Amino acid sequence: MLDYKLLHALATVVECGGFERAGDELGLSQSAVSQRIKALEIRLGQPVLVRHPHLAPTPAGQRLLTHYQQVQLLERDLRGSLPTLDDQAPRLRIAINADSLVTWWAEAVATICQQEGVLLDLVIEDQDVGLKRLRDGDVAACLCATPQPIAGARCVALGEMRYHPLATPAYVERYFSDGPTTENFQRAPAIVFGPHDQLQHRFMALFGFHSHFPYHLCPSSEGFVRLASAGMGYGMMPQLQTKELMQSGQLVSVAPGYSLSVPLYWHFWRHSGELIQRLTQHLGHIFY
């Protein structure tokens, strides 16, 4: 059995951002906190914290923290049947794709998070990387486009997000006045979320285009829309995020009638407790 006193010290140091503050919080001296961290590192045979450039957990330390959060979630369920155990807000560490986070996520989970008194610890990752974090025990759940569950985890289909290839009217006039042709794809600067983002490639493949094209890289959903709105490029943007800009005519499609949909799946550990189950049920209802 792990010594949860040590894990609690680690969580407090990370949350407070320092040993001295963590000591204040725990009612311990700074050196007592240090000793607990050291005991953890000896037990583990590797460091759990890095000091530079910021105090932060190592990957091993993060795995311990996520485990600690999961145990807290299970304890929370236990407290439901044993209400005399004292109360403390649980944390839920979730990997989520950026486009969900800037569109439907907050409204979908606000009420249940408030009712359950849960604090979120969100990590932005797309696809495989989010699932790898789940497999590594770095997060308790993952929202992504991959339907294959990993061993020991469950996977629930939530729905899909629709993407349109959008730009300003002036941009479309300049680069796509004669439509989505090979020549236009070769000279019109696109915007791509990151090196693993395949949506732009999938869109161009609809027109038989598989070659090289100029593009800006912008790993922020909102920054992406801002670059497009400033006329810097065109790119695949979620309908949910751009509805108003499309309605007002600030963004228009470079290929009207063409869109792509990306499915969304919710992955979570089978034995992660009732809160995750209720959240899963809630997500299943709300998305449609």
Next chain:
Amino acid sequence: MLDYKLLHALATVVECGGFERAGDELGLSQSAVSQRIKALEIRLGQPVLVRHPHLAPTPAGQRLLTHYQQVQLLERDLRGSLPTLDDQAPRLRIAINADSLVTWWAEAVATICQQEGVLLDLVIEDQDVGLKRLRDGDVAACLCATPQPIAGARCVALGEMRYHPLATPAYVERYFSDGPTTENFQRAPAIVFGPHDQLQHRFMALFGFHSHFPYHLCPSSEGFVRLASAGMGYGMMPQLQTKELMQSGQLVSVAPGYSLSVPLYWHFWRHSGELIQRLTQHLGHIFY
């Protein structure tokens, strides 16, 4: 002298997302592309690409790519005086803080990027991490809050961004009806951008509060505003990003009259060519 044919192969493999497509692009067989990458790895004594979970450059590979981009920028200046050299759009890899990217950045640089025909490769990093990337040669410029230039680089003050502690009116009524007191800070869920984000701590320190508080972690500027707008918490948000939400009354301050400002500095290598110099001049003018 480096063999730029090899660097070009590396850049093409990364941009095309595979050896076969890169071969098509370069007019080479897949195995010829592989050989060039291998030659680079032998020269360097370490891998430049990882294959799993995605094809991506290693840190060493990324350094080579950034160097390659910088050489392309210098060549671009050369082409200004030797216009017969054939034209190709240069890439500029820049580390930028998330809040700038979702507010003033795109409008500020759209025109100059179009005029100069430059493609951006944006990396979101706050503070020290962005500067570390500059020092490591991973980016050509860095926009952050740190005024100290690193050796060999220049640093220009651009201005500052103002942050207000905002939440929905219902949230303020529920948690801050009697103002920003210690008791309220201890029970009101805050929203914090990431473990290194000190703005929330700085805000609470204005009221002498230095203790533990509940918070959601949300490393997305737009996601942050969404969580707050859904009533999940309060947090420090840029005036530039929330002006309309404040004007419409959807978000209000939990401590009217209190705000914090964060300075913005533009760091870049001294010898990175004329394009960076013109961009720097442009940023110096546009921010005010």
